[in-house]
Amino acid sequence: MTVTGRDAHTEAPATSALFVYGVARADADLPRMKGVAGNPITAVVHGDVMAVVGEVDVEESVMRKADLTAYHQVLDRLAVEGPVVPVRFGSALPDEQGVIDGLLRRSDELVALLDALEGRSQLTLRARYVEEAVLAEVVADDPVIRDLNDRTRGVPEQASWAERMRLGELVAQAVDRRRHDDAADLLDLVLPYAVEHREVRGTGLDHVVEVALLVDDERRAELEEALESYAEAVHERIRLRLLGPLAPYDFVGDARWG
Structure with a gap:
């Protein structure tokens, strides 16, 4: 203090x-x-x-x-x-x-x-992958990743170290591409309901996007309904969590004094 x-x-x-x-x-x-x-x-x-x-x-x-x-x-x-x-x-x-x-x-x-x-509140949206689902997508959609995955399965780590490293790199790149597309789709959905927004840096393979939204209270129900429909459509691969209404921690600039 x-x-x-x-x-x-x-x-x-x-x-x-x-x-x-x-x-x-x-x-x-x-x-x-x-x-x-x-x-x-x-x-x-x-x-x-x-x-x-x-x-x-x-x-x-x-x-x-x-x-x-x-x-x-x-x-x-x-x-x-x-x-x-x-x-x-x-x-x-x-x-x-x-x-x-x-x-x-x-x-x-x-x-x-x-x-x-x-008349406005902060809502914070967090989207996370169902890790097993997104990894299964990556393996199924990329023949190089699928081949490396098959070749290293059951092989001692020391004997397949180079191939495992390459597999990890390719998987990370493939997940990044999916993350970019999924985050863009989700932001396209929610940003029309927000007066302002701030993206929050996230970490971890399961991270999709985290964004703070300043929303007019009269539009909150519309946003929640849109997200419920989206969540139902993607629930097998993405989990959504909407926090709020919150105090506007991310929207007060220098006045967050200290």
């Missing part, structure tokens, strides 16, 4: 700080819930905006998995009620005045962001 704005020369340094979750409109309803370190959330109001904060001990780490989960739970709950601008996880300020001086003084920028996010 990084506490900014603290006077290093203070004779008696404070033992607590305010963990900052995000910014909402000043008149937004604040849910009664606990956040990081099990402490309740509160608000610091300044003009037309408020920062959602919670007290934390500056001597204790707030980088645990449970704290990250709590951070997301608070922001996602706020996002259900109205627009919210997330602040980078782990950001903290010494006190309420520090929150105003370090964050809320940018009220014009924050209000503009909240206006742009009004």
